Amino acid sequence: MPRDPAFLASLAASLLDDGGMAGGMALVYLDCDRVCRHANRHFAAALDRSPAELIGRPLAAIDHPVTAALGAAIAAIISLGQSQAHGSAPVDCPTVGCDGRRSILSGSVTAHRDGAGTILGFLGTFHQTGDPDRIAEFVTCRDSFVATLLDAAVDGIIVSDRSGIIRSINRACCRLFGYEDSELVGRSMTILMPPPFSRDHTRYVDTYMRTERAKIIGIGRDTLGQRKDGTVFPIHLSVGEARMGDDVTFVGIIRDISDRLAAEQRASYLARHDPLTGVLTRTAFLEECEALFAGHRADGPEGSGSGGAGGGLFALFALDVDQFSDVNEAFGFHVGDAALKAMVSRVTEVLPPNTIICRIAADEFAALSRVADADQARTLAGVLHDRLTASIYADRHWVRLRLSVGAAVQDETVSTLEDLNAKAKLALQAVQHNGGNAICFYTPEMAAAATRRMMLTMHLTHAIERNELRLVYQPIVDRAGRVRSAEALLRWDHHALGPVSPGEFIPVAEESGLIVPITDWVLSTAIAQMTAWEAEGVLPDRVFLNISGQQFLRGNLTLRLEELLGEHPSLRSHLGLEITEQAAVRDLKVAVRTLGELADLGIQAAIDDFGSGYSSLSYVQQLPVAKLKIDRAFVIDVPENPKSNALVRAAVGMAHGLGLTTVAEGVETVEQRDFLVSVGCDLMQGYLFGRPMAPEALADMVRTQAAPAIA
Numbered sequence: 159m160p161r162d163p164a165f166l167a168s169l170a171a172s173l174l175d176d177g178g179m180a181g182g183m184a185l186v187y188l189d190c191d192r193v194c195r196h197a198n199r200h201f202a203a204a205l206d207r208s209p210a211e212l213i214g215r216p217l218a219a220i221d222h223p224v225t226a227a228l229g230a231a232i233a234a235i236i237s238l239g240q241s242q243a244h245g246s247a248p249v250d251c252p253t254v255g256c257d258g259r260r261s262i263l264s265g266s267v268t269a270h271r272d273g274a275g276t277i278l279g280f281l282g283t284f285h286q287t288g289d290p291d292r293i294a295e296f297v298t299c300r301d302s303f304v305a306t307l308l309d310a311a312v313d314g315i316i317v318s319d320r321s322g323i324i325r326s327i328n329r330a331c332c333r334l335f336g337y338e339d340s341e342l343v344g345r346s347m348t349i350l351m352p353p354p355f356s357r358d359h360t361r362y363v364d365t366y367m368r369t370e371r372a373k374i375i376g377i378g379r380d381t382l383g384q385r386k387d388g389t390v391f392p393i394h395l396s397v398g399e400a401r402m403g404d405d406v407t408f409v410g411i412i413r414d415i416s417d418r419l420a421a422e423q424r425a426s427y428l429a430r431h432d433p434l435t436g437v438l439t440r441t442a443f444l445e446e447c448e449a450l451f452a453g454h455r456a457d458g459p460e461g462s463g464s465g466g467a468g469g470g471l472f473a474l475f476a477l478d479v480d481q482f483s484d485v486n487e488a489f490g491f492h493v494g495d496a497a498l499k500a501m502v503s504r505v506t507e508v509l510p511p512n513t514i515i516c517r518i519a520a521d522e523f524a525a526l527s528r529v530a531d532a533d534q535a536r537t538l539a540g541v542l543h544d545r546l547t548a549s550i551y552a553d554r555h556w557v558r559l560r561l562s563v564g565a566a567v568q569d570e571t572v573s574t575l576e577d578l579n580a581k582a583k584l585a586l587q588a589v590q591h592n593g594g595n596a597i598c599f600y601t602p603e604m605a606a607a608a609t610r611r612m613m614l615t616m617h618l619t620h621a622i623e624r625n626e627l628r629l630v631y632q633p634i635v636d637r638a639g640r641v642r643s644a645e646a647l648l649r650w651d652h653h654a655l656g657p658v659s660p661g662e663f664i665p666v667a668e669e670s671g672l673i674v675p676i677t678d679w680v681l682s683t684a685i686a687q688m689t690a691w692e693a694e695g696v697l698p699d700r701v702f703l704n705i706s707g708q709q710f711l712r713g714n715l716t717l718r719l720e721e722l723l724g725e726h727p728s729l730r731s732h733l734g735l736e737i738t739e740q741a742a743v744r745d746l747k748v749a750v751r752t753l754g755e756l757a758d759l760g761i762q763a764a765i766d767d768f769g770s771g772y773s774s775l776s777y778v779q780q781l782p783v784a785k786l787k788i789d790r791a792f793v794i795d796v797p798e799n800p801k802s803n804a805l806v807r808a809a810v811g812m813a814h815g816l817g818l819t820t821v822a823e824g825v826e827t828v829e830q831r832d833f834l835v836s837v838g839c840d841l842m843q844g845y846l847f848g849r850p851m852a853p854e855a856l857a858d859m860v861r862t863q864a865a866p867a868i869a
C-alpha cells in the first residue's frame with residue numbers, strides 16, 4: 159500500500175466526501191504536527207463545527223472533548239515507538255451537542271508512516287451513535303476503567319433504566335444480595351426489595367413515568383433490601399439520575415447498614431439504660447414518665463381507662479441506699495454491683511407491672527408506679543423497704559442494706575412529673591435527715607423544713623467568723639454525785655434567728671460538710687478552755703467532745719488533735735471523744751484504727767447514744783473504747799418500765815463484762831438515779847445534776863462540788 163501522504167490525503171478527501179465510501183463515518187486526518195488537514199462533515203458535526211472551521215488548525219487549538227481524546231490516542235501511539243508498524247489506538251468519547259443531545263464517538267486513530275516507519279500523520283475513523291442503550295452501556299460497561307472502578311467499589315452500585323429495569327450491577331451489589339449479575343440484569347429492581355418496599359418502588363416508577371418527577375433522587379434514605387435467600391436487611395440507598403438525551407438512567411448506591419444500625423441501637427440503648435442494672439437512666443426515665451403523665455392527663459386522673467396496672471394515681475418512690483460505699487469497701491465492687499442488681503430485681507418483684515424504674519446515681523433509684531390510692535402506695539413502700547433491707551446473697555456474700563425511701567403520691571396539687579419528683583425527693587431528704595433506713599411520704603411541712611435547712615446551711619457558713627458559736631459543758635457525775643467529767647455541747651446563737659438547737663443544726667452541718675470546720679472550732683475552743691481550767695485547778699478528769707461520724711471517719715482527726723495538744727501534752731489524759739455507735743460501726747476497720755491511735759495518745763473514747771442504733775455489743779467489743787453512754791431513750795422510763803429496766807441492767811452488765819465504764823444519759827429524776835445506782839451504772843449525766851452550762855459555771859461546780867449528793 160503506497161505510503162505517500164499526498165495519496166492518503168486524497169484518499170481521505172474522497173472518503174470525506176459525503177457521498178463517498180465513508181457513509182455515516184466521521185473521518186479526520188491530522189499531519190505529523192497534529193494540524194487538521196482533512197475533516198468530513200460528520201466529524202465536524204460531532205464537534206459542532208463545520209469542516210472549514212477545523213481544517214488548517216492545530217488539534218490543540220480546537221477545544222473539545224473529542225480533540226482531547228484524539229490527542230490522548232495519538233500520544234498513546236507515539237509512546238509505542240517504532241516497533242509497531244501500524245500503531246493505532248481506540249477512541250471512545252461521549253459528546254454533547256449544542257442541542258443537548260448526547261452521543262458517543264467511537265473508533266480509532268491509526269498512524270500514517272513512511273517506509274522507514276516515520277510518522278507522517280494520523281487518520282481517525284469514527285462512528286457516532288446516539289443510541290441510548292449504547293450510551294448506557296458505554297457509561298457503565300464499555301469503559302473498562304469505569305467498570306473496574308465499579309467492581310472495586312465497596313458499596314453496591316446498580317444501574318437501571320427509567321422503568322426500573324436493571325441494566326448493570328457491580329460485584330459488591332451481587333455479593334450483597336447473593337445473586338450472579340446475569341440473574342439480575344434485565345430484571346426489575348423490585349427483586350431486591352421486600353414486599354412493602356417493592357410495591358412502593360413500583361408506585362414511584364409509575365409516578366415517575368407519568369410526571370417525570372422522582373422523589374428520591376439526590377436524597378439518600380435508609381430502607382430495606384431483600385437477598386436472594388429471602389432475608390431482609392437494612393440498607394442505605396442513594397439514587398442519582400443520569401440524563402442522556404431523552405433517556406434517563408438511574409444509578410443507585412447501596413450500603414449494608416446492619417452494623418451501623420446495630421451500633422446505633424446499642425449506643426441509644428446505652429444512652430437510655432444503666433449498663434449495670436438495665437433500668438433506665440435518669441434522662442430516659444424523666445422522658446418516659448413525662449410521656450406517661452401527659453397521656454394520663456389526657457385520660458383524666460381518675461380514668462379507669464388510663465390503662466396502667468394498679469389504678470389511677472401515680473406514686474413516685476425515691477430510693478437511696480444509706481452508706482452504700484460501705485458495702486463496696488467491705489466486700490469489693492463486684493459484691494456492690496451484685497447487690498444493686500438484686501435490689502432492682504426486688505423492686506421489679508414488689509412494685510406493680512408497668513412500673514418504670516431508673517438508676518439516678520450509684521445507689522439511688524426511682525420508680526414510678528400506678529396505684530389505686532395513697533394507702534396502696536404506703537403498703538407498697540412498706541413491702542419494698544422490707545424486701546430491700548432483707549439479706550441479699552450477692553456474689554457469695556450476705557449483704558444487708560439500709561435503705562431510705564422517700565415517696566409521693568399524686569394528688570390535686572401535682573400537675574406535672576416535676577411536682578411529684580420534687581415531693582418524693584423532699585420526702586427522701588427528710589428520711590435521710592432523720593437518720594435514714596426508713597420510709598417517708600411527702601407532707602407539706604417537708605417543703606418548709608427543707609427551706610429552713612437551706613437557710614440554716616447558708617447562715618451556718620458564717621457562724622464561726624461571726625462568733626455565733628459557743629460551747630457549754632454538762633457535768634457527768636459518779637454514784638456519789640461528784641463531778642468527774644463534763645461533756646462539751648455546742649450552741650449556736652444566730653443574731654436574727656436566735657438560738658438554734660444542735661439537734662437541728664448538727665445534721666445540717668453534717669449534710670453540708672460544714673461539720674469539718676465546725677468540729678475544728680470545737681476542738682480548739684475546748685482545748686483552750688481546758689488549758690484555762692487546768693491553770694485554775696478546776697479541770698475535770700475528762701472533758702468529752704462530740705465527734706460526728708463524718709469527721710471521725712475522715713482520717714486526719716488524730717493528726718489534728720496531736721497538733722492541737724502539742725503545746726499541752728498534759729491535756730491528753732483529760733480529753734475524751736464521743737462517737738455514736740452508728741459512726742463507729744459504719745466503718746469498723748477505720749474506727750478500730752482511729753480509736754487505737756487516740757488511745758495511744760491517751761485520749762479516751764466513749765460510745766454515745768448506745769442502744770439508739772441497731773448495732774450490738776458484739777461490734778462494740780471490737781472497739782478500743784473506755785465508756786458506753788446509754789441513750790436517754792432507755793433512761794427516760796426507768797424504773798417504771800420493766801422492759802427498760804431489763805435493757806439498762808443488761809447493758810450495764812455486758813459493758814462491765816467487757817471492761818467498760820457505763821454512763822447513763824438524760825437522768826432527770828431521783829428515781830432514775832436511784833435505779834441506775836442500783837444496777838451498778840458508774841456515771842450519770844442529766845438535768846438532775848446540772849444542765850449544760852457556761853464554762854465558768856462548771857468551774858464553780860467543780861470547785862465547790864455542788865452536785866446533789868447521793869443518799
Ligand code: C2E
Pocket residue numbers: 632646647648649659660661664680703704705706736766767790823824825826843844845846850
Ligand atoms: P448528745 O451527745 O447525746 O448530747 C446529749 C444531749 O442530751 C444534749 O443535747 C444535752 O443537752 C441533752 N441532755 C442532757 N441531759 C439531759 C436531760 O436530763 N434531759 C434531756 N431532755 N436532755 C438532756 P444538746 O446539747 O441539745 O445536743 C444534742 C446533740 O447534738 C448531742 O447529743 C450531740 O449528738 C449533738 N452535738 C452537740 N454538740 C455537738 C458537737 O460539738 N459536735 C457534734 N458533732 N455534735 C454535737
Ligand code: MG
Pocket residue numbers: 645704736766
Ligand atoms: Mg454526746
Ligand code: MG
Pocket residue numbers: 766767787789823
Ligand atoms: Mg448522747
